[in-house]
Amino acid sequence: xxxxxxxxxxxxxxxxxxxxxxxxxxxxxxxxxxxxxxxxxxxxxxxxxxxxxxxxxxxxxxxxxxxxxxxxxxxxxxxxxxxxxxxxxxxxxxxxxxxxxxxxxxxxxxxxxx
Amino acid sequence: xxxxxxxxxxxxxxxxxxxxxxxxxxxxxxxxxxxxxxxxxxxxxxxxxxxxxxxxxxxxxxxxxxxxxxxxxxxxxxxxxxxxxxxxxxxxxxxxxxxxxxxxxxxxxxxxxxxxx
Numbered sequence: 001x002x003x004x005x006x007x008x009x010x011x012x013x014x015x016x017x018x019x020x021x022x023x024x025x026x027x028x029x030x031x032x033x034x035x036x037x038x039x040x041x042x043x044x045x046x047x048x049x050x051x052x053x054x055x056x057x058x059x060x061x062x063x064x065x066x067x068x069x070x071x072x073x074x075x076x077x078x079x080x081x082x083x084x085x086x087x088x089x090x091x092x093x094x095x096x097x098x099x100x101x102x103x104x105x106x107x108x109x110x111x112x113x114x
Numbered sequence: 115x116x117x118x119x120x121x122x123x124x125x126x127x128x129x130x131x132x133x134x135x136x137x138x139x140x141x142x143x144x145x146x147x148x149x150x151x152x153x154x155x156x157x158x159x160x161x162x163x164x165x166x167x168x169x170x171x172x173x174x175x176x177x178x179x180x181x182x183x184x185x186x187x188x189x190x191x192x193x194x195x196x197x198x199x200x201x202x203x204x205x206x207x208x209x210x211x212x213x214x215x216x217x218x219x220x221x222x223x224x225x226x227x228x229x230x231x
Contacts, residue, residue, distance in 0.1 A: 042118070042207070042223050045220070102149065102164060103161070105151075105160075107158040
């Protein structure tokens with residue numbers, strides 16, 4: 001499979017717990033993006049990486065959120081001390097990095113915080 | 115102000131007919147790009163079509179075409195010969211600025227398209 005892969009597909013957690021999601025981009029893509037999508041809304045940008053460097057972070061990304069992309073391959077998104085407002089679909093996308101280039105998205109991780 | 119506005123929360127279309135999904139955008143940047151993505155119930159965002167602000171002709175990709183009216187700041191998606199598999203959420207998105215080195219996209223709220231047999 002050469003698409004963007006995200007794990008897990010679904011995550012249910014209790015408020016206050018930490019969760020971590022993983023994204024495996026298309027192998028030759030050097031850019032990786034995280035977006036968040038709440039029910040009935042379009043995706044909102046969170047952060048992106050050029051290779052292993054995290055170059056941009058949205059104001060939506062509070063201190064409880066941290067993202068990494070060691071070695072410029074897969075990426076992880078960790079949410080500490082989850083809150084009910086964190087419940088959303090977390091989408092990962094990758095691209096070659098040209099200005100007019102389409103992003104290839106994964107199927108997302110659906111997070112439910114109880 | 116909303117950067118991307120999609121005014122149709124839901125649309126019905128008869129199978130084999132054409133349908134237009136509306137999108138208006140707001141930017142003061144002369145360089146921008148407009149994208150349409152499809153999101154079926156599986157959740158994955160699927161790229162459909164791209165239009166650059168300096169492109170002279172409307173973009174087309176198979177059954178998809180983009181009706182780009184720059185002065186009106188609209189970028190409507192036209193789907194010809196609708197199929198049952200076209201039933202999904204459709205999102206319009208914009209990339210602004212030559213300084214947007216990260217190619218970050220701003221998405222609209224989406225339109226749910228339902229194709230009737």
